[in-house]
Amino acid sequence: MKVELYGLRLPEVRPRDNLAKMVADAASKEAGGIKDGDVLVITSKVVSKAYGFLIRLDDVKPSKRALRIAGKTGGDPCFIQAVLDNSDEVLFILPFAKLVEKDVIRIERMSRNIAGAYEAIKRIPYILIVRRGGQIYSDAGLDFSNHPEGVVSVPPENMDEYAREIRRRILELTGRKVAVIITDTEMWISFGSLDFARGSSGIEVIHKGFGNLDLYGKPKFGGVDCIAHEIACASALLTGQTDEGIPAVIVRGYKYVESEESISDYQLSGNAMKLAVKEIIKSSINILGFKWLFKFFIR
Amino acid sequence: MKVELYGLRLPEVRPRDNLAKMVADAASKEAGGIKDGDVLVITSKVVSKAYGFLIRLDDVKPSKRALRIAGKTGGDPCFIQAVLDNSDEVLFILPFAKLVEKDVIRIERMSRNIAGAYEAIKRIPYILIVRRGGQIYSDAGLDFSNHPEGVVSVPPENMDEYAREIRRRILELTGRKVAVIITDTEMWISFGSLDFARGSSGIEVIHKGFGNLDLYGKPKFGGVDCIAHEIACASALLTGQTDEGIPAVIVRGYKYVESEESISDYQLSGNAMKLAVKEIIKSSINILGFKWLFKFFIR
Incomplete structure (x- = not known):
């Protein structure tokens, strides 16, 4: 059994570009065209670019809440407001700079440009982990990188719809039946x-x-492989190499099950997320005793 | 840019089998042999089988603690003892059956055999999330599936060592320089x-x-792709298809950075994990207010 991953180089994508056509053209050059049964993987960033989901932070007016949070975190109030504007709820705060300081996040193992790393951390000392619809994002998925100073891209809100739209256009353009997955990068402590x-x-x-x-x-x-995430991770091996300018990947030879279900069918509501945390805390106290709870507060 | 994944079918692996040789033989048949620069991915389960890391639950004598936990969870005291024996610390309890009951885990979306699913959940109503060295496992990674009744496999303790050993043997057998990754499946709510x-x-x-x-x-x-996990997920597209009997994958054409670092270089100590949780709670209370904390306790 063999699966092939083809990285597709695209020219710089701009608002109102025809992304499906750009992908189909790139596939002709680099993967012998699109074939029936291919999975087409596209980064959310390039979808945001094509649909013009960009924010100029200068245009954002921070609310009292954003100013209060910025006062405590040392972050940019306009950026925090943009995060709040694109979130349904702040779930918790990840004190990134503090975790680096305490050596929980060992930045020297993730960087060959330590001065640059500390400059980036100074700009984002705390990350707001938020719920956006049924998905969890850090800083609402807003992304500075490879945009001019003061501009961030915002991930589209219902990405299933964009995946459906791109799939339909690929069928129109090429006559090929494919599946489409839109991906996003999330960092882990x-x-x-x-x-x-x-x-x-x-x-x-x-x-x-x-x-x-x-x-x-x-x-x-068990037996519940999350195929969509596995394909996203496989494609990241190619899209992650930012120098290469590869925002799309064709996965060929993988025999997936065709289905009209999509990512949003597996999302948890805000209440379900909170319920899960509550039930975990309750069971842990019940089974491990109250001393379990104190472990996190007392050294 | 193109990356290829070859699934390697192996015969049933038994204790004291020469796993490196079995993999090299399978690669000859299915991938034109092993080549320099290949990444060889092997499931921890097949490593456990080759090295005989199997437990007969009948041979396990439950301690008072295991009996107490079993009394509260309704689980098998011998299985719980085996989990405790292979853990350094219980981090928290995941009430799986309860989350299914409360519709947080929607089992009907993960199963085409609902009766079988409920039977499996009845056997494991609660999962112990534990720390084992610097890694987090559910139920210490013990695995019932595809073993005779009452037998579980245990993941090897320092998998970097096994990866190193297999890499060395592949070099001896074939003269090829490869990287080796040992993988394990973990479930997500x-x-x-x-x-x-x-x-x-x-x-x-x-x-x-x-x-x-x-x-x-x-x-x-950012710019910190976890290459090893991405390769693990890519390979799961092939190894996850349990009917196919593919416990190993060759990833070919991916230009990785050769290095003598390994997974254990990125592990967190138990104290670092607790410190991270504490700092997240502290920052969240500080920045979002005490009402944040109560959100999880009051509906």
Whole structure:
């Protein structure tokens, strides 16, 4: 069994560009065209560029709340306002600079330009982890990099719709039936970043193998590979190489299950997220005792 | 740019089998042999099988603590003891059955065998999320599936060492210089499962791009792709198809950075994990107010 990943170089993408056509053209050059059964993976950043989802921070007027948060975090009030404008709820605060200071995040293992790293951290000392619809984002997914000073890109809000739209256009342009996944990069404390599927169309998102019988006839606890995220991570091997200018990847030879389900079918509501945290805390106290709770407050 | 993934079918692996040789033989059949610069990905499960890391639960004598936890969770005391034996610390409890009952985990979206799914959940109603060395595991990584009733496999403790050993043997057998990654599947609430790199040898684990200058000369916040996990997820597209019997994958054409760093270089100590949680709670209360804390306790 063999799966192939083709990185697609695109010219600089600008607002109102025809992204589907640019991808189809690149596929002709670099992957022998688009074929039936391909999975087309596109970074959310390039979708934001094509649809013009860019914010000039100078145009943002910070609210009292943004000013108060900025006063405590030392961040830019306009940027914080832009994060709040693009969030439904702030879930918690990740004190990035503090975790670097305390050596939990070991920045020297993630950087060959330590001075630049500290400059970047000074600009974003705290990260707001927010809920946006049913998805979790750091700083609402706003992204400074490779934009002029003072400009950030915003991920599109319902990425399933954009995935569906691009899939439809690819069919019109090429006559080929593909699945489309739109991805976004999220950073992890101390473990680097991974790419996640934020929108999809035409592919079963999660393998439905929970409870299937194993070789010994026992029902399986598991068997629920998140295919969409796995494809996002596979593609990140190519799109992550920013110097190469590869914002799209064709995954060929992977036999996915065709489906009209999409990423939003697996999203948790804000209440469900809070309920999950509550139930975890309740069970942990109940089973491990109250001393479990204190472990996080007392050294 | 093109990357190829070759799934390697292996015969049933048994204790004391020569795993490196089995992989090299399979590569000859299915990938034109092993080549310089290949990344060889192997599931921890097949490593456990080859090295005989299997537990018969009948042989395990539950301690008072395991009996107490089992009394509260309804789980099997012998299994819980085996989890405790293979953990350094219980971090928290994930009440899986409860989250299914409360519709946070929507099991019907992950299963085509609902009766089997509920039987599997009845067997494991609560999951112990534990620290094992510097890594986090659910139920210490113990795995029932595709073993006879009452037998579980245990992931090897220092997987970097096994990765190094397999890499060395591949070099001896074939004369080829490869990198090796050992992977393990971990489940996520409601989002299915992903594969993670638990051990590695010969490859830079995380891209060191934090603080690099972007196209506009601004230092980048990010640029830290976790290459090892991305490769693990890419390979899961092939190994996840359990019916195919593919426990190893060759990733070819990906230009990784050769390095003697490994997964354990990025592990957090137990204290660092707790410190991170504490600092997140402190910052969230400080910046969002005490009402933030109550949100999780009051509906």
